[in-house]
Structure formats: structure tokens, C-alpha cells
Amino acid sequence: MDFQGIxxxxxxxxxxxxxxxxxxxGPDPKDKKDKGRAGDPFVLVEPSKLASFLTVCRDDERLSFEMLIDLSAVDPAKEDPNFWVVVSLLSVQRKHRLQIKCVLPKSQASxxxxxxxxxxxxxxxxxCAEMFGIRFEGHPDPRNILLPDDWVGHPMRKDYEFPKEYHGISCE
Amino acid sequence: MAVTPSQAAPHHGDPQPTDAQRAARKGAQHAPGTPLSQFGAERVLPSGEREVALDVRTSDMEINFGPQHPATHGVMRVLMRTDGELVTGAQPHLGYLHRCAEKIGESVEWLQYLPYTDRYDYLAAMNNNLAYSMAVEALLGVPIPRRAEMLRVICAELNRIGSHLVAIGTYGLDIGAFTPFFYAFREREWMMALFEKICGARLTYSYIRIGGVFNDAPVGWLEDVARFCDTFEEKWQEYFDLLMVNQIFIKRTANIGVISKEMAFDFGLTGPMLRGSGVDWDLRRDLPYSLYGEICRDKAFGIPIARGEMGQLGDCWDRAWVRTVEMMESVKIVRWCLQHIEPGPVLGDIPKTLRVPVGEVYVGIENPRGELGHYVVSDGGKIAIRVRVRGPSFTNLAVVEELLPGALVGDAIAIIGSTDIVVGETDR
Structure with a gap:
């Protein structure tokens, strides 16, 4: 199925x-500043209902997205009040993909x-949680995965300040 | 990072003896004159002798497997909880090789990021280059010269052979077969010499660039590749005979670490891990990119799907078998390209300082270890807003948490080895 069908x-x-x-x-001919947007089509989903949305995607016979390929987040800019949580699904049976985007306020990133x-x-x-500081409510094992347990801050945020030292080792 | 028992692996699978039971057992062992029947079931044999089946359950032990262990294929630590020879819990600890690839992606220019892609799955750097280049090209919308596409496919498939050679060679090594490792590295050496001729590097190539490939193949290179294919086809049988149908290898891998189809879907496994569970899926055929659609129409290559020949479908042997057979299919793809390649330009018109149009795209391609995806976001500038790397090793490794509990310690090595991870990619 193509995106419209999905x-x-x-x-x-x-x-x-x-x-x-x-x-x-494509770019808007009336607005000179507008450059359009390239790339994939996305469906926008309310973050609080993402899990139930994915359940439908997985269980519906004609969508049958058996696999979650990727889940990650984007911090678009320092000034931007929102994060994006982006999910990529794949259906082996139907041979189609779907990109899902949730816009999540930084003030209440959960x-x-x-x-x-x-x-x-x-x-x-x-x-995603350790890199952006997004809380996933009800996660069975919410520990850091790539960072040490005592790491301060969320490195993939655009406003992240690099540490001056780590356990007495200078980082400069 | 110190590990206290409270942080240690959670209980999976087998019920654990309670503290009271353990204390009782310990007490019984130390008290003199305790009747043997205290320790287990007792029966009288026909000869009149008494036989006591001793309960040899030991106390739980926590073992750090790694970070410096050859079978972790890099620097990774698995904290295992064992009850004698039985693994009762396992927790992979990653991050020892974390090099902030994604953060670097949003700090350097588009073209400058290419060498960093070499370093996630350093056994298949060509495929990584291809994945990143394709993601950026999807936003740019530039046409790729046909000869460049041919060279890309040849290099990607040769690198797939090299990567699988390491995969099965070191897998044999992990579980005690020393010789196939040297055989595998002999052919890989030749493959690396071919890459050295075309781009000057042996491991981190940065050969496939945004818009095409870095330079044309030198004179005689394609003939060299053809010779490599001929020799490899002969040698391939050696690996198969030496490892895949070796009785010891089969005993170590068949019926071990079985991943069902449903479990493979649930954990998002891709590549040989998915095909090893009997799922007929390969991005090269099912969502074709580059020239693969054309190659598929010519029916030039097949997709090996595991059938559970030596045991249950989805065991370690099946995954190793898929990798071994896939190498021959890659040879067929290279042959097809050698037949169809024509002279022409190899690099499109790409400026030195690249400005990528506003947009966001996810592109996933079939790497030797599974689907390598790049999700890139651009605001129209010289530097990306986000470069997300979806590494197949990262997702494939997650299944180990589920597979290890209930396995024996010796089998744990076989299971971890069969996931064929490269730690550079799990940690990025």
C-alpha cells in the first residue's frame, strides 16, 4: 500500500x-522564503495515544505492521518548544513502511x-530517554543504556552544555 | 561502573530458590550426621544398594562476561546470573564504544560526516557509506550515474562477503573451531586488497560518496574482481564442509537459541537474524533500491531462507547457514554487475559545500547484519539537524536478554556469537 492508502x-x-x-x-511560489519540504510523508499522532495507535497499526489486517524498525527523537532547535518523537514501522507481509511523528512539548516531555x-x-x-530526557511512562527497565549511570544532562538536546570534566578527567 | 547485586540481572525463566530454602540447604550440608535423603530423592536398586540423587543446585553467581572477552566481538559486557551451569538472567551493558556518532552528525557538514559512517559497523563500511549517501541523496534528489551505481553494488556485495566471512569465521572460533577462521581471513584479505586498489583504504573506505563513488575503478580491477569471484566459489565449499556440516558445529548450534518468527517480529530483528527464523524478507528484493530492482527482475540472485534443517527453525545453526549461503548469492550479484557494467562518469555534480534541501527522510538498506537506517533532518543548511542511525546490531542484540535465561553458560557464547553483532554499531 502507498502512503495515501495507509x-x-x-x-x-x-x-x-x-x-x-x-x-x-514543493516551494510556495507566492512566498519567496518558503522552500518546501523534501523527503518522506509522515502521519502526525498525539503522543499520549501513541501506544494505542501502534496497536492498531500492528493488529489491523490490512496494515499489519509486524515490526517497529526505529524509534527516536529530534530536538529541532534550541528555541523550539517541542521535541519530535519519530517512529518507523515496517510490514513484511504487505511490503510497506510508515513514518509516524509525535510533537511533544519540551516542558512536559513524557x-x-x-x-x-x-x-x-x-x-x-x-x-531516547537518556539522550533527550523524554520520559516513557511504564517502561519496564528505565536505566541508561549507552551513557554511564551517573551522566549529567541529556547530550542530544540542542541546549546541552558539554561537561568540563568527568570524574576528575578534564574534557577540554 | 561498579555493579551491586541489587542492580544485577533480573530473574527470568526459572524460579529461584528463596533465601529460606537456600539457608536450609546450606545448614543441612554442614550438619554432621544428616541422612543423605535430606539432599534428594532416594531409591533402592535391585542389587540392594541405596541410590541418592543429590540435589546439586548451587547458590546463584553473577558473572561479568566481558567487556574484554573475545566472544563479545568488541567491548561489551553481559552481566549473567548463573545457577551452576545454567544461566538464569542476563543483562547486556553497552556504551563502552560509544563515540557520539549522532551528535557528531549534527556538528559537521554533510560531506564531512561520511567518514564517521565507516566506523559504526567497521566490517561493512561500504554498506554504511551507501546507506548514509542514499539518505542524503533522497533529500537532494540528484541522479546517480549508472556506472557509479554498478560500482556501488559491486563494493557493497564484496563487503557483504567480507563481513559474513568474519561472521562465520569468528563464530566458529567462539565455539572452538579454530581452522575456519584462518580460511575466512584468507579470502577476506583478498577482498581488502581489492578495496585497497580502488580507494586506498583497507577498512574504513569512505569510497561511496554522496552523488556517486569517489573515483573510477583502476585498470584491471574489474578483472581482478572476476578472478576473486571464481576463486571464492571454489573456496566456499570448503567453509561449508569445514563448518556448516561439521558434526561438532551442528551439536553446538542446532536447537540452541531458538527464535520463533513471532519473536523475531516483536524484537524487530532484521537481516540474517530474521531470515534465520524462516521469514522471507530482504530489502534488496522487497523494497528495492539502487540497481537491486533490476537485478531481481533478471532473477540473478536468490534469498536464502532457513528451513530448520538441523533442528528447530530459528536456531543458531540456521542463522549461520543463512550467512554462509548468502555469500554465494552476493557473488552472483557481483557477476551480474561485471556483465552489465559500462564506461561512464562515476560522480554526479555535487558541490564541495553541500546545502541539503529542507526535509526529513528515513532510508533503510540491507546491510550484512540487517537493516541499517538513517533518519536525516535538514533545515536547508550546511549542517544536519539530526542524523539518526538505526543500527541492526543494536536491535538484534536486544533479543539476547530474552534468549540467554535458561541456556547453559557454554551455549551463551554460541547464542551471542550467532547474533553477529559489531559493537561499533550497537554503541555508535
Whole structure:
């Protein structure tokens, strides 16, 4: 199925939290500053309903997204008030992909864990949590995965300040 | 990082003896004159002798497997909880090789990031270059010259052979077969010499660039590749006979670490791990990129799918078998390219300072270890907003947490080895 077909199907089965779509587009001829957007089409999903949205994607017969390929986050800019949580799904049976995006306010960066739906997200969520400081409520094992346990700060945030030293070792 | 018992591996699988039971058992062992029946079931044999099946359960022990252990294929630590020879819990600890690749991605220019991609899965650097280049090209929308695509496919497939050679060679080494390792490295050496001729590097190539490849193949290189293919086809049978159908190897790997199809989907396994569980899926055929669509239409190569020949479907042997057979399919792809390659330009018109159009894209390709995905976000500038790397080793390793509990310590090595991780990629 192509993206339009997937989106229609999601509408048809009332996927919870589906907010809209973000399609690539050409530059706007009226607005000189607008350069358009290249790349993949995304579906926008409400963060609090991401887990139930993924359940529909996995269980619906015509979508049948068996696999969660990737889950990560983006901090678009220092001034931006939001994070994006981006999920990539893959269906082996139907041979299609879907990119999902959740816009999450930085002031309240928390959303329900998706581990009950796909166990693949367990490590991705741990990485996302330590790198961006996003909380995944109900995660079974919320420890750091790549960083040491005593690491201060969330390195992938754009406002992250590099440490001057670590355990007495100078980093400069 | 010190590990206290409270942080240690959680209990999986087997029920653990409670503290009271342990204390009782300990007390019984130390009290003199305790009847033997205290320790286990007792029966009288026909000869009149008494036989007591001793309960040899020992207390739990926590073992650090790694970080400096050859079977971790890098620097990784698995904290195992064992009850005698039985693993009752396992917890991989990563991050020893973390080099902040994703953070570097948003600090350097688009073209400058390419050499960093070599360093995630350093056994398949060509494939990593290809994955990153394709992600950036998807935003740029530039056409790639046909000869460049040919050279890309040849290099990616040769690197797949080299990577699988290390995979099965070191897998044999992990579980005690010393010789195949040297055989595998003999052919890999030749492969690296070919790469040295074309790009000057033996491990971190940065040969496949955004817009094409760095330079054309030198005179006689394609003939060298053809010779390599001929020789490799002969030698391949040696690996198969030496390792795959070796009785000791089969006994060590068949029915060990079985991953069902459902479990493979749930954990998001890709590549040989997924095909090893009997799932017919390969991105090169099912969501084709580069020239693979054309090669598939010519039916030039097949996708080996495990059938559970030596035991249950999805065991360690099946995964090793998929990798071994896949090498021959890669040879067929290289042959197809050698037949169809024509002279022409090898690098598109790409400026030195690259400005990538606004946008975001996810591109995943079939690496030797599974799907290597890049999710790149651009704001139209010289530097990326985000370069997310979805490494197949990272996701494939997660399944170990589930597979190890219930296995024997000796099998733990076989299971970890069969996931074929490269720690450079799990940690990035």
C-alpha cells in the first residue's frame, strides 16, 4: 500500500490519536522564503495515544505492521518548544513502511511507553530517554543504556552544555 | 561502573530458590550426621544398594562476561546470573564504544560526516557509506550515474562477503573451531586488497560518496574482481564442509537459541537474524533500491531462507547457514554487475559545500547484519539537524536478554556469537 492508502485505512479504522499528515511539498511560489519540504510523508499522532495507535497499526489486517524498525527523537532547535518523537514501522507481509511523528512539548516531555506493543522499542526508548530526557511512562527497565549511570544532562538536546570534566578527567 | 547485586540481572525463566530454602540447604550440608535423603530423592536398586540423587543446585553467581572477552566481538559486557551451569538472567551493558556518532552528525557538514559512517559497523563500511549517501541523496534528489551505481553494488556485495566471512569465521572460533577462521581471513584479505586498489583504504573506505563513488575503478580491477569471484566459489565449499556440516558445529548450534518468527517480529530483528527464523524478507528484493530492482527482475540472485534443517527453525545453526549461503548469492550479484557494467562518469555534480534541501527522510538498506537506517533532518543548511542511525546490531542484540535465561553458560557464547553483532554499531 502507498502512503495515501495507509492513511485512508487508518482513518477508516479510527486509529486513536491520529491528528493529520505531513506531506513533502514543493516551494510556495507566492512566498519567496518558503522552500518546501523534501523527503518522506509522515502521519502526525498525539503522543499520549501513541501506544494505542501502534496497536492498531500492528493488529489491523490490512496494515499489519509486524515490526517497529526505529524509534527516536529530534530536538529541532534550541528555541523550539517541542521535541519530535519519530517512529518507523515496517510490514513484511504487505511490503510497506510508515513514518509516524509525535510533537511533544519540551516542558512536559513524557509519553506512555510502547514496549507492551513492540518489544523492539525497549532499547530505543532507553536511548531516547537518556539522550533527550523524554520520559516513557511504564517502561519496564528505565536505566541508561549507552551513557554511564551517573551522566549529567541529556547530550542530544540542542541546549546541552558539554561537561568540563568527568570524574576528575578534564574534557577540554 | 561498579555493579551491586541489587542492580544485577533480573530473574527470568526459572524460579529461584528463596533465601529460606537456600539457608536450609546450606545448614543441612554442614550438619554432621544428616541422612543423605535430606539432599534428594532416594531409591533402592535391585542389587540392594541405596541410590541418592543429590540435589546439586548451587547458590546463584553473577558473572561479568566481558567487556574484554573475545566472544563479545568488541567491548561489551553481559552481566549473567548463573545457577551452576545454567544461566538464569542476563543483562547486556553497552556504551563502552560509544563515540557520539549522532551528535557528531549534527556538528559537521554533510560531506564531512561520511567518514564517521565507516566506523559504526567497521566490517561493512561500504554498506554504511551507501546507506548514509542514499539518505542524503533522497533529500537532494540528484541522479546517480549508472556506472557509479554498478560500482556501488559491486563494493557493497564484496563487503557483504567480507563481513559474513568474519561472521562465520569468528563464530566458529567462539565455539572452538579454530581452522575456519584462518580460511575466512584468507579470502577476506583478498577482498581488502581489492578495496585497497580502488580507494586506498583497507577498512574504513569512505569510497561511496554522496552523488556517486569517489573515483573510477583502476585498470584491471574489474578483472581482478572476476578472478576473486571464481576463486571464492571454489573456496566456499570448503567453509561449508569445514563448518556448516561439521558434526561438532551442528551439536553446538542446532536447537540452541531458538527464535520463533513471532519473536523475531516483536524484537524487530532484521537481516540474517530474521531470515534465520524462516521469514522471507530482504530489502534488496522487497523494497528495492539502487540497481537491486533490476537485478531481481533478471532473477540473478536468490534469498536464502532457513528451513530448520538441523533442528528447530530459528536456531543458531540456521542463522549461520543463512550467512554462509548468502555469500554465494552476493557473488552472483557481483557477476551480474561485471556483465552489465559500462564506461561512464562515476560522480554526479555535487558541490564541495553541500546545502541539503529542507526535509526529513528515513532510508533503510540491507546491510550484512540487517537493516541499517538513517533518519536525516535538514533545515536547508550546511549542517544536519539530526542524523539518526538505526543500527541492526543494536536491535538484534536486544533479543539476547530474552534468549540467554535458561541456556547453559557454554551455549551463551554460541547464542551471542550467532547474533553477529559489531559493537561499533550497537554503541555508535
Amino acid at each position: 492513511h485512508d485505512r487508518l482513518r477508516a479504522c479510527n486509529a486513536p490519536g491520529l491528528l493529520g499528515i505531513d506531506l513533502p511539498r 509519553l506512555p511507553s510502547t514496549v507492551p506493543v513492540y518489544r523492539a522499542s525497549q532499547w530505543h526508548e532507553r536511548e
